[in-house]
Amino acid sequence: MTQNSPPLVLPPGLARAIATLQDKDLHRLDDTVTRLHTVNGRLWDTEDRVRGALLSAAQVADCKREIDQLNAERNALAERADEVLGSLADAGRADAPLHTETLASVVDRLSVLTLRIWHSERAATRDELARRRVPALHGQREELCAALDALVSDVVAGRRRLPVPARFKLYGRDDAAPAEIKPSRHLRRVLAFGGLSECGKSTSAEFVQRTCGAQRLKIGFLLRQAAHREGLADPYALSARRQAELLLGELNRFADAHVDTRLFTIESVHDDASIAELKALMGDTLQIVYLDASFAVRVERSGTPAQAVAAKDEIKMSRGAHQVAALADHVIDNTGSIAALRAHLRRIAAPSAATALRVATPYGLGLPAAGGGAGGRVPETVRGRSPGGRLAPP
Known part of the structure; x- marks a missing residue:
């Protein structure tokens, strides 16, 4: 509105x-x-x-x-x-x-x-x-x-x-009646990187691609592809909801065409309204990652004059890029080292899974006969302990 x-x-x-x-x-x-x-x-x-x-x-x-x-x-x-x-x-x-x-x-x-x-x-x-x-x-x-x-x-x-x-109500053909689009079953997880100019979005997406095998995509590319497919001249003139539907449709197509890909990244999130609508459509399948860094740090890293970074910031902020932080699932303070950034990204992109423990006897571990025999006596000895902690008599 x-x-x-x-x-x-x-x-x-x-x-x-x-x-x-x-x-x-x-x-x-x-x-x-x-x-x-x-x-x-x-x-x-x-x-x-x-x-x-x-x-x-x-x-x-x-x-x-x-x-x-x-x-x-x-x-x-x-x-x-x-x-x-x-x-x-x-x-x-x-x-x-x-x-x-x-x-x-x-x-x-x-x-x-x-x-x-x-x-x-x-x-x-x-x-x-x-x-x-x-x-x-x-x-x-x-x-x-x-x-x-x-x-x-x-x-x-x-x-x-x-x-x-x-x-x-009918709008166009019966087979063109609008229906709420849902994530494909092959679209398992998507990380969306947002932030202001020179905050580290591309660096982060490249690292996740290299270390986790993610399929890396640009939001602008996805929208242009969808617009071409739908016969639209300017997808950015559409409502935030419609843009989100177009984005999800393209993500679904990529996921269905690459069924072995378990992780996708999209960048750069500059519009808070459309990413909020995309989050509403995708739920936890979409994880929004906002990279935060001070203006001085971003200028230093960019190697360009401060006014150039400020000009790009102004354009992005006019679209709501700075407001994406309030929608983010993860906010990373990217003013530290590259090692700190990578540690954050590893935790987000590849969260640790619960480890299932398996109980086996030493004889099934492929140990030498002597070692296996000695190891096999350990649990028997432990089970033979008396309640007071002393070994039971043989």
Whole structure:
């Protein structure tokens, strides 16, 4: 969603009804409605972007694909919200009048209206027509909140029934319907290296490749490959979620083509939003490694002027590279020696496995006859010890 976009505030009647739900349902609904509002914000931004006069035909096509995907996600989230909100209804009143829309549909309308008010207020400083619309928009929001609370009251009391929440939306061909992508069974483990300029990302990936046999990949390469495959002109113009799906799709293809590879590395993580979405898709299969080093150390190691490093930092930070640290599974302080860095990387890339002990007699160890015979008498002697610790008599 656009930076500093407004939160979605639910009307008091609905908030009170939701508070009666079980904790599990309450958390699920909160997450779903939050994501729905976020998707609506992304839709608004993408629809604004596609109206740009300087966009090429390929860029317009990219925006259209993103809008279709976001609309599909929007409808799926609304249906998921209705699965929870529907439990507020009094199921015993089958003869109650049927309402025209579900509770989530009204919440979705409230989300869009909240965004419209916010954008109109921003435009009001330079647009007189927008300024005059703002009071009317606030009035619409008050009326919608009051109507939603009245509907919730009727539904809970059994005075109103809600329609079936399934929307049966189609976006393109039936076989192109969006489905959540999951990691391939061959994609066992991925390390994603992030950090600012000259922090040691490439050095770390090269070391893991050399010592652990990892398949080393670049995020930019993966996105370009996916864009070519999907017919996209600019994958970086897509939403963070869509970029993550493209990345995972390419990782799956590499893993399926290299089934013996147990570890992949990807670099360089410069976008906190897309890596957060990728983490949500992959879970613990993806381990984010953030390499931290002071500006002075990075300048010294780079062998370039400080202003050159600062300029690269500025570009990366504008994309959220510095915020990846908050998402990282491992943060490495890379201001020390190369040996210290390698020790950290070994622990992350090849964590120690539990050692299984096997009990065997000395006769099975391939010792000389004399040694095997003498060793064989040791456990017998130990077992023959008395409780007091002295050897038992022969």
